[in-house]
Amino acid sequence: MKSLDERQRNISGSLETAERIKAEMAQLQSENEAQSLQQWCREERLAWNDALSRDPLLPERLLPSNYRGCNSWERRLQVLAKVGRRIRGFHGPED
Secondary structure (H helix, E strand, O other): OOOHHHHHHHHHHHHHHHHHHHHHOOOOOOHHHHHHHHHHHHHHHHHHHHHHHHOOOOOHHHOOOOOOHHHHHHHHHHHHHHHHHHHHHOOOOOO
């Protein structure tokens, strides 16, 4: 079983992946930007799945007091909501 420190590093890695989108996410204005965002979504999903595979989802009452997974989850939801708004606002080239 992974130590708490190892699990925290995995969660932090996933959160860092989510945070990276802030720097990369300008208004989507081209197909290339949309494809880059799509690639980021794939990377974020893989990073999150990796973190979850190493860190079991425990009931809140069993979590250590210094556990950062809940904060990572909340931040991930915020970032993904922002990404969703960007994706919905993108209109590709006119057909």
